[in-house]
Amino acid sequence: MDNNKRKKLNGYHVVFLVQNTMVGLGLLSLPNKLNSMGYSQWWLPLLLGVIANLTLIPMIWLFLRYPTENLYTLNEKLLGKWFGKFVNLFLVLYLIIFISSIVEGYLDLILIVALPDRPITGPLIVFFLVLLYIVHGGIKSIARFSIMSFFLTIWMLIFLYWPIIEGDPRHLLPVSNFTLKEWLQASRNGYFSMVGYDLIMIYFPYIIHQKRAFLHGSIGIWITSIVYFTVTVVSVMYFSPWQMEEVVYPILKLYKAVELSFFERIDVMGISLWVFLLLSTASAYLWVGKKGLDSLRNNNKTYHLYLLAILIFVFINIPFPKDLQDILYDQIFYLKLAIILWPNVLILVHLIRPKKGRTVT
Amino acid sequence: MGFGKVLSKLLKKKAPVPTGKPQATSKSRQSERVSLEAIKNNLTDIADVKYKQIKTINGFVTLIYYESLVDTQVLHQMVVGPILRQQETVIHAAEKVGENDLNQLLDLITTGYTIIHLHQNSTFYALSTFSAENRAIQQTETESTVIGPQDAFTESLNTNLSLIKRRIANPELKNKSYELGSETKTKVAVLYLNNLVNRENLDRLCKKLEEIDYDGFMDISMLKQLIEDHPYSPFPQYNMTVRTDMAVQYLLDGRIVVVMGNSQSVIIAPTSFFELFVSTEDYYNRWMTATLLRSLRFFGFFITIILTPTYISALTYHPELLPFELLMNLQESRDRVPFPPVIEVLFIELVIEILREAGSRMPTKIGQTIGIVGGIVIGTAAVEAGLISNMLTVLVAISALLSFLPSNFLMSNTSRFIRYIFILSAGLFGLYGQMLALAWLFIHLLNLTSLGNPYLTPVIPRKWTDLLDSVVRLPLGLLQYKKGISRAKTKRIRPLDEE
Numbered sequence: 028m029d030n031n032k033r034k035k036l037n038g039y040h041v042v043f044l045v046q047n048t049m050v051g052l053g054l055l056s057l058p059n060k061l062n063s064m065g066y067s068q069w070w071l072p073l074l075l076g077v078i079a080n081l082t083l084i085p086m087i088w089l090f091l092r093y094p095t096e097n098l099y100t101l102n103e104k105l106l107g108k109w110f111g112k113f114v115n116l117f118l119v120l121y122l123i124i125f126i127s128s129i130v131e132g133y134l135d136l137i138l139i140v141a142l143p144d145r146p147i148t149g150p151l152i153v154f155f156l157v158l159l160y161i162v163h164g165g166i167k168s169i170a171r172f173s174i175m176s177f178f179l180t181i182w183m184l185i186f187l188y189w190p191i192i193e194g195d196p197r198h199l200l201p202v203s204n205f206t207l208k209e210w211l212q213a214s215r216n217g218y219f220s221m222v223g224y225d226l227i228m229i230y231f232p233y234i235i236h237q238k239r240a241f242l243h244g245s246i247g248i249w250i251t252s253i254v255y256f257t258v259t260v261v262s263v264m265y266f267s268p269w270q271m272e273e274v275v276y277p278i279l280k281l282y283k284a285v286e287l288s289f290f291e292r293i294d295v296m297g298i299s300l301w302v303f304l305l306l307s308t309a310s311a312y313l314w315v316g317k318k319g320l321d322s323l324r325n326n327n328k329t330y331h332l333y334l335l336a337i338l339i340f341v342f343i344n345i346p347f348p349k350d351l352q353d354i355l356y357d358q359i360f361y362l363k364l365a366i367i368l369w370p371n372v373l374i375l376v377h378l379i380r381p382k383k384g385r386t387v388t
Numbered sequence: 389m390g391f392g393k394v395l396s397k398l399l400k401k402k403a404p405v406p407t408g409k410p411q412a413t414s415k416s417r418q419s420e421r422v423s424l425e426a427i428k429n430n431l432t433d434i435a436d437v438k439y440k441q442i443k444t445i446n447g448f449v450t451l452i453y454y455e456s457l458v459d460t461q462v463l464h465q466m467v468v469g470p471i472l473r474q475q476e477t478v479i480h481a482a483e484k485v486g487e488n489d490l491n492q493l494l495d496l497i498t499t500g501y502t503i504i505h506l507h508q509n510s511t512f513y514a515l516s517t518f519s520a521e522n523r524a525i526q527q528t529e530t531e532s533t534v535i536g537p538q539d540a541f542t543e544s545l546n547t548n549l550s551l552i553k554r555r556i557a558n559p560e561l562k563n564k565s566y567e568l569g570s571e572t573k574t575k576v577a578v579l580y581l582n583n584l585v586n587r588e589n590l591d592r593l594c595k596k597l598e599e600i601d602y603d604g605f606m607d608i609s610m611l612k613q614l615i616e617d618h619p620y621s622p623f624p625q626y627n628m629t630v631r632t633d634m635a636v637q638y639l640l641d642g643r644i645v646v647v648m649g650n651s652q653s654v655i656i657a658p659t660s661f662f663e664l665f666v667s668t669e670d671y672y673n674r675w676m677t678a679t680l681l682r683s684l685r686f687f688g689f690f691i692t693i694i695l696t697p698t699y700i701s702a703l704t705y706h707p708e709l710l711p712f713e714l715l716m717n718l719q720e721s722r723d724r725v726p727f728p729p730v731i732e733v734l735f736i737e738l739v740i741e742i743l744r745e746a747g748s749r750m751p752t753k754i755g756q757t758i759g760i761v762g763g764i765v766i767g768t769a770a771v772e773a774g775l776i777s778n779m780l781t782v783l784v785a786i787s788a789l790l791s792f793l794p795s796n797f798l799m800s801n802t803s804r805f806i807r808y809i810f811i812l813s814a815g816l817f818g819l820y821g822q823m824l825a826l827a828w829l830f831i832h833l834l835n836l837t838s839l840g841n842p843y844l845t846p847v848i849p850r851k852w853t854d855l856l857d858s859v860v861r862l863p864l865g866l867l868q869y870k871k872g873i874s875r876a877k878t879k880r881i882r883p884l885d886e887e
């Protein structure tokens with residue numbers, strides 16, 4: 028219907044795009060990532076939410092001044108054509124590695140929990156077929172899928188009932204039992220799960236109510252933060268300090284606490300249902316990557332999407348040594364941080380540029 | 389959808405460019421001068437065309453008509469009798485055919501008109517005498533309900549129009565007329581309430597109808613497939629019904645109803661996915677009963693596509709999902725079955741399909757017998773022979789029954805098809821495959837449109853008021869608003885009661 032219109036995303040779309048690109052694989056291991064703070068970690072997601080919300084301000088501020096540009100075109104505009112393209116190429120490479128990391132992380136988990144003794148190729152191909160099908164519909168279709176997957180997965184919070192009644196609320200105290208170093212470590216690892224809202228810089232030109240984008244983006248960030256907060260609080264209540272340290276995917280462990288007469292091993296069902304969250308995250312990133320290739324090649328071709336998918340597929344199948352891969356996926360954090368802080372650089376350039384222009388004329 | 393788009397692009401390249409309205413069917417029939425010879429030349433080799441010559445006081449008169457379309461008694465009452473007594477009365481009632489309108493005259497003959505040719509001044513008059521046999525208005529057998537009006541549409545366009553118009557006595561009810569099918573020239577009427585209908589929807593539908601280039605239609609479901617937004621989708625994107633009250637109900641909501649001659653069903657456009665599960669009986673029942681039945685139908689659709697696949701994935705990949713006792717039960721019931729669960733399920737599902745298909749092709753009396761034979765003999769015997777498990781027979785029977793719950797027959801057929809996708813994906817990747825298939829299903833439904841309106845509206849609502857009449861059906865007094873999908877001009881049905 029409105030495929031030809033440039034502005035497609037209404038308020039709900041923005042809220043859930045922001046929210047669903049943030050929640051992905053990160054949530055499954057969040058309490059473990061924040062582990063360096065021990066039992067005091069439970070309030071950290073709220074702080075991370077505040078940080079995320081603060082870093083959203085420069086993004087929206089910048090793009091309100093360039094309402095028809097996305098990050099790629101703005102890079103070229105503000106940094107010059109060649110340097111801009113170089114930065115964009117870097118961005119696309121980062122996206123390829125990032126999508127690979129989440130898809131591979133998820134499929135590894137599936138292969139361990141639900142489909143033992145199977146090669147990764149089959150599940151991976153099917154995953155990519157569905158993923159490409161979603162991205163084909165464009166950003167609006169991804170946004171609608173995000174809304175759908177939010178409501179199809181959020182009810183799983185009910186399962187927290189069992190850990191809560193088994194848990195011990197006294198674990199929540201004391202609140203500040205950590206050192207600065209531990210706090211930095213936890214924030215660094217935890218922020219992995221918060222990124223994703225930065226993609227708003229790419230789909231900003233498609234938003235109908237751009238003036239209210241900050242509000243909608245913030246709502247999305249806070250839905251995520253509150254979900255994270257709930258999960259960490261329950262984890263702190265439920266787990267022993269040793270478990271906090273050693274259990275890599277605490278959410279799966281929380282599922283196992285559920286006792287139903289007609290259904291056992293909720294974790295298998297939960298991890299399978301998690302594919303909705305993964306699909307919505309990966310499809311948004313893949314769409315952003317496709318936009319990147321479009322801007323690099325200055326045209327809009329569907330095969331860019333397939334090219335990108337093939338590159339990711341190949342990247343996942345390259346037999347890297349496991350430790351190298353871990354280092355690579357871990358060091359991506361600094362790139363993510365750079366992207367989140369990047370608008371500040373652009374704002375600086377933006378502020379300098381018109382002055383230059385004035386001296387010339 | 390992507391592949392569909394590519395395919396349709398390819399197809400469009402191959403298909404000949406449509407040349408506007410398919411008017412010029414045979415170029416030899418250029419506008420000739422009308423004469424008896426010319427008519428006879430054009431109607432050669434048609435056995436039932438009659439040229440009846442009568443001698444009256446004013447001279448010779450020739451009547452030309454199709455014997456198969458005009459009843460002899462009607463002809464005598466309307467034409468022959470009056471013409472012998474007083475020629476002018478007939479001539480005044482009839483329409484004069486222009487001197488050069490041979491094509492129009494031939495069309496009139498083929499649609500059941502009688503042509504009156506006056507020899508003394510060689511003029512031609514046409515009088516509608518179409519009187520072929522019509523089926524009487526009967527009950528519907530495909531969409532029957534317990535409560536509510538029982539009359540269903542018939543194959544006659546005029547009867548169908550009268551069935552609707554006698555229910556809505558309002559000059560705002562318009563019907564546009566079209567003639568579709570380059571060979572069959574089937575009459576199609578587009579009905580809508582002018583004060584409610586959304587102009588954009590109407591224009592889109594009319595444009596689609598005008599662009600159709602197809603040689604003939606046996607049923608309106610063919611027309612429906614040609615004007616759907618996504619022809620490659622397994623889902624029906626317009627509602628189709630033979631129930632008069634359903635057509636009226638949607639007209640009152642600002643939808644468009646398309647009626648076609650020689651076709652019992654009518655199309656309702658636009659339609660959302662959810663409305664294919666709604667029956668008019670929901671509005672006749674008490675609201676709580678209606679809510680219960682509706683949710684049964686709606687969730688039944690998802691259960692029917694998920695039930696047997698879950699059996700496969702639980703037994704093949706995740707036996708740990710089930711509680712121990714249930715698992716033991718399952719294993720005991722299938723300890724004699726030598727196949728993997730996928731083969732077992734595919735086998736019994738195919739048997740059910742065969743039974744269903746055989747039952748619907750057979751004469752009614754034999755069909756019942758076959759149903760019993762199939763159900764008892766094949767079911768019990770297959771279990772005893774160790775081909776399938778007891779438990780699976782129960783599951784398959786439930787899911788087969790559930791697939792008949794949607795009020796729309798095309799939707800229940802779709803659920804049968806979709807189930808196979810789920811069965812195969814569960815066989816390949818267990819629960820993970822099922823969830824991916826579910827993701828595919830949802831994204832497909834989210835991308836579908838019906839006349840450009842999103843297909844999945846009440847689930848992702850366009851208007852919050854849609855939710856009052858969705859899976860739950862609240863008391864009628866609360867359903868004040870038109871649906872979001874119809875985008876009707878008047879939002880309120882009636883003002884809120886002020887007591």
